[in-house]
Amino acid sequence: MLRILHKVPGLIAAILIVVITLSGTVLSVLPAWEVVAEVPSRPEAGLSVATLVDRIAITYPGVEQIKRSPSGKITAFYFDGGQPGAEVIDPATGIGVGPYQRSGFARWMTNLHRSLFLDDAGRWAVAADAVSLLTLSVSGLMLTARRVGGWRHFFSRLRGPLTGRLHVEVARFTVVGLLLSSVTALFMVASTFELIPEAENPPVFPRVVSEQTGAAPGTMALLRDTPVSALRELTFPYPGDPTDVFHLITYTGEGYIDQGTGEVLIWANAGLWQRVNETIYMLHTGQGAALLGVILGLMALGAPFMAVTGAMIWLQSRRARPRIKGNTPAGQADTIVLVGSEGGSTWGFAATLHRALQEAGHKVHTGAMSGFRPERYTRAAQVIVLAATYGDGTAPTSAKGFLDRLAALPQAPVMSLAVLGFGDRQFPHFCAYGAEVARLADQKGWTSLLPMGTIDRQSPQEFARWGHALGEALGHPLELSHSPMIPQCQALTLVSRRDYGSDMQTPSAILRFALPQTGRIARLMGRGFGKFSAGDLLGIVPEGASVPRFYSLASGQADGFVEICVSRHPGGLCSGQLLALKPGDSMQGFLRPNPDFRPQANAKPVILIGAGTGIGPLAGFARSNRPGREMHLYFGARHPDSDLFYGEEMQDWQGDGRLASVTTAFSRTETRSYVQDALRNDAARIARLINDGAQVLVCGGRDMAAGVAEALADILAPTGLTPALLKAEGHYVEDTY
Amino acid sequence: MKTLLATLALTTALSAPALAAPVTLTTNLSNYGGDGAYLALYVTDSKGVYKGSLWMAGGKAKYYKHLSDWNRATGGNTAEISGITGASVGAGRQLKITLDLADALFDAGYELHIDAAVEDFRDSPSEVVVPLTRAGANKPVAGRHYIQDFTYGL
Numbered sequence: 070m071l072r073i074l075h076k077v078p079g080l081i082a083a084i085l086i087v088v089i090t091l092s093g094t095v096l097s098v099l100p101a102w103e104v105v106a107e108v109p110s111r112p113e114a115g116l117s118v119a120t121l122v123d124r125i126a127i128t129y130p131g132v133e134q135i136k137r138s139p140s141g142k143i144t145a146f147y148f149d150g151g152q153p154g155a156e157v158i159d160p161a162t163g164i165g166v167g168p169y170q171r172s173g174f175a176r177w178m179t180n181l182h183r184s185l186f187l188d189d190a191g192r193w194a195v196a197a198d199a200v201s202l203l204t205l206s207v208s209g210l211m212l213t214a215r216r217v218g219g220w221r222h223f224f225s226r227l228r229g230p231l232t233g234r235l236h237v238e239v240a241r242f243t244v245v246g247l248l249l250s251s252v253t254a255l256f257m258v259a260s261t262f263e264l265i266p267e268a269e270n271p272p273v274f275p276r277v278v279s280e281q282t283g284a285a286p287g288t289m290a291l292l293r294d295t296p297v298s299a300l301r302e303l304t305f306p307y308p309g310d311p312t313d314v315f316h317l318i319t320y321t322g323e324g325y326i327d328q329g330t331g332e333v334l335i336w337a338n339a340g341l342w343q344r345v346n347e348t349i350y351m352l353h354t355g356q357g358a359a360l361l362g363v364i365l366g367l368m369a370l371g372a373p374f375m376a377v378t379g380a381m382i383w384l385q386s387r388r389a390r391p392r393i394k395g396n397t398p399a400g401q402a403d404t405i406v407l408v409g410s411e412g413g414s415t416w417g418f419a420a421t422l423h424r425a426l427q428e429a430g431h432k433v434h435t436g437a438m439s440g441f442r443p444e445r446y447t448r449a450a451q452v453i454v455l456a457a458t459y460g461d462g463t464a465p466t467s468a469k470g471f472l473d474r475l476a477a478l479p480q481a482p483v484m485s486l487a488v489l490g491f492g493d494r495q496f497p498h499f500c501a502y503g504a505e506v507a508r509l510a511d512q513k514g515w516t517s518l519l520p521m522g523t524i525d526r527q528s529p530q531e532f533a534r535w536g537h538a539l540g541e542a543l544g545h546p547l548e549l550s551h552s553p554m555i556p557q558c559q560a561l562t563l564v565s566r567r568d569y570g571s572d573m574q575t576p577s578a579i580l581r582f583a584l585p586q587t588g589r590i591a592r593l594m595g596r597g598f599g600k601f602s603a604g605d606l607l608g609i610v611p612e613g614a615s616v617p618r619f620y621s622l623a624s625g626q627a628d629g630f631v632e633i634c635v636s637r638h639p640g641g642l643c644s645g646q647l648l649a650l651k652p653g654d655s656m657q658g659f660l661r662p663n664p665d666f667r668p669q670a671n672a673k674p675v676i677l678i679g680a681g682t683g684i685g686p687l688a689g690f691a692r693s694n695r696p697g698r699e700m701h702l703y704f705g706a707r708h709p710d711s712d713l714f715y716g717e718e719m720q721d722w723q724g725d726g727r728l729a730s731v732t733t734a735f736s737r738t739e740t741r742s743y744v745q746d747a748l749r750n751d752a753a754r755i756a757r758l759i760n761d762g763a764q765v766l767v768c769g770g771r772d773m774a775a776g777v778a779e780a781l782a783d784i785l786a787p788t789g790l791t792p793a794l795l796k797a798e799g800h801y802v803e804d805t806y
Numbered sequence: 807m808k809t810l811l812a813t814l815a816l817t818t819a820l821s822a823p824a825l826a827a828p829v830t831l832t833t834n835l836s837n838y839g840g841d842g843a844y845l846a847l848y849v850t851d852s853k854g855v856y857k858g859s860l861w862m863a864g865g866k867a868k869y870y871k872h873l874s875d876w877n878r879a880t881g882g883n884t885a886e887i888s889g890i891t892g893a894s895v896g897a898g899r900q901l902k903i904t905l906d907l908a909d910a911l912f913d914a915g916y917e918l919h920i921d922a923a924v925e926d927f928r929d930s931p932s933e934v935v936v937p938l939t940r941a942g943a944n945k946p947v948a949g950r951h952y953i954q955d956f957t958y959g960l
Contacts, residue, residue, distance in 0.1 A: 146928045171926050274878040
């Protein structure tokens with residue numbers, strides 16, 4: 070719901086928001102410009118309005134009105150020989166420094182900003198736009214809090230794809246300004262249309278005046294007591310009209326002064342409501358608060374930026390997630406399918422399940438696990454949870470908050486529950502998150518429709534089997550034929566290969582493919598291979614299989630080729646096919662971004678730790694490193710003569726400064742050393758580097774990563790740091806397989 | 807056009823039912839380079855005492871205080887212009903209204919005033935002050951700031 074609230078007005082109002090915020094930014098500069106460029110001099114301290122009027126009256130005897138803008142610019146309006154004039158006045162001398170002109174540009178921009186040149190209709194449109202901006206800001210704030218795991222972590226480091234990160238990063242620094250500007254905008258619209266009460270009535274024109282003339286303004290007590298800094302405007306009586314009076318408006322109030330006696334006839338202090346009105350006007354326009362205006366203007370630039378990145382995020386997620394056709398509203402569905410997915414593949418299974426259940430006559434609602442609201446499922450007979458597992462059993466993105474919400478329920482929902490976990494048996498914690506969901510539901514006493522099922526590596530066969538079991542429980546046949554959605558692949562042609570490890574019975578190779586050529590239009594449509602860096606993943610679908618395998622890229626786009634490091638797995642279909650490639654042969658592949666696994670964009674040292682083919686992305690980082698940034702490589706292999714991948718390059722990179730040091734450990738030599746042993750030998754240096762803010766990047770097998778984490782925990786123990794702490798800050802990143 | 811006979815008859819205390827004739831008031835604004843102008847057209851006696859309003863160009867009452875002579879005379883009472891209010895008039899544009907004015911108003915010392923105000927520009931009360939005479943009909947009168955010329959045609 071929150072996401073819909075953020076998305077729909079966002080997309081509709083995006084264009085209008087861009088226009089309004091950009092014009093707002095331009096306008097925000099004007100008050101500052103006026104202060105800097107159009108105010109001739111600051112009045113001397115304590116200069117009174119009386120003295121100022123005396124000075125001006127010498128040069129402009131026909132002065133009718135004196136105005137002071139919030140910037141401090143003083144303008145005199147006068148009549149001279151029947152001709153009206155207006156001059157900007159230097160308060161030090163009372164002499165004009167140039168004619169006063171209201172800038173046509175500012176007026177044009179103001180009218181665009183507040184009414185799109187459409188008068189009242191335009192003002193309403195702009196008001197609606199301010200409402201959408203406000204809605205977006207509030208829902209965006211809540212989404213951000215949800216994303217980072219609570220308000221306390223509001224400014225914590227962000228993870229995930231670049232577009233999403235940029236969107237949130239800009240949002241959290243500009244949302245304050247957008248909230249302020251949209252709320253004050255709505256107040257001003259309401260004020261324009263008189264929907265909120267006007268400020269207290271100004272004092273009425275005095276009924277009785279002395280009907281004398283001739284008191285010099287310079288002698289009037291009120292004008293002598295009023296400093297120029299408090300002046301807004303002073304209007305002179307009509308020449309020759311003894312019933313007319315001086316009219317003074319200041320920041321504290323307004324009143325009338327007799328032109329014959331110089332006495333104050335009526336004075337009324339500005340009320341609280343008027344001050345509120347004026348403050349809101351100042352906060353919105355920056356008039357009287359030029360610096361704040363510029364800051365708000367800069368923050369307003371966040372809106373067009375977020376409009377663009379927001380639209381991109383929406384497009385990307387549309388592409389990544391299959392469309393659920395005929396989604397029944399949650400309140401009318403008899404079956405609720407909840408999806409916990411990280412990369413999007415579980416949504417594909419959900420779509421298949423949704424379709425099959427629908428064909429079996431069910432009314433099905435499919436949504437994210439994070440949107441779990443059992444109180445809305447008024448007609449549901451069963452809830453089916455499809456839960457992937459992320460990392461070591463943490464909730465995948467679309468399931469954030471599910472367990473908390475389930476735990477908080479006073480009692481188990483009345484409908485029954487089926488849980489299906491998705492995972493990979495190669496990893497420890499297989500389907501750990503799904504199991505946790507099932508465990509908590511059981512503990513709550515939630516009726517189970519059928520025992521928890523598991524799907525290993527997106528197996529369509531297992532999914533179909535589970536479908537039969539589900540159908541049995543539901544009392545009708547259910548056929549789930551799922552073919553995983555694989556992104557559009559590109560043909561990758563092998564350019565060269567370097568072979569290793571044949572003498573150790575583990576053939577392996579560095580495979581270098583040519584960069585796939587994509588047309589400009591395909592790229593624009595997002596159909597090309599895409600931009601990539603070392604550390605991103607290359608998905609390869611081997612012939613005879615429907616599920617892709619992923620390899621860490623050892624090169625970036627700038628290198629001009631696609632490189633991976635592959636070793637033969639016993640019985641491995643994909644590695645076998647890859648290692649059988651000869652130059653000129655090709656495989657189908659696609660790109661999957663892995664934006665968290667790469668050196669941070671700063672100048673801090675980097676410690677690269679890897680073993681076996683895990684060297685791939687690390688070599689890529691070293692290759693694209695610029696000399697001067699300290700990068701240390703710890704590399705574990707079996708034997709220097711067998712699988713020392715990138716051995717020659719490492720020497721070159723050390724020579725030109727791209728690598729500050731290279732430390733190797735060999736497990737099949739006499740020394741029998743592993744990479745974690747090498748770390749322990751270097752404990753002092755590693756502790757110092759990490760203390761200095763170094764980032765640690767680990768790539769390789771699970772066991773190696775666990776050993777490395779253990780070694781680092783020991784090394785860091787004296788400093789009070791832990792790998793877990795470093796991980797939380799993004800200073801310790803793993804890519805394991 | 808709304809007849810002003812009744813209101814003006816009352817405020818001018820003309821007891822006998824007066825004869826009335828349609829009068830066309832034409833106001834041409836100059837290109838002063840600002841947003842639309844608020845204009846108040848009203849009648850005073852020769853001493854400047856307010857007698858009644860003829861037209862208000864501009865819909866938002868919160869800005870009427872900038873038509874300061876009119877505001878001063880009426881206390882900003884919008885009942886004075888009930889039913890005789892229109893849109894503000896853009897720079898360089900023309901406001902043309904036809905209404906029934908009592909014959910007795912002409913050649914009797916009455917004056918027609920126009921107050922003008924433009925956003926962010928100076929207020930211009932009594933921008934135009936013209937005596938209502940039959941001889942003065944169809945003769946353009948210039949305003950001080952925003953009004954290029956004003957004519958009343960019998």
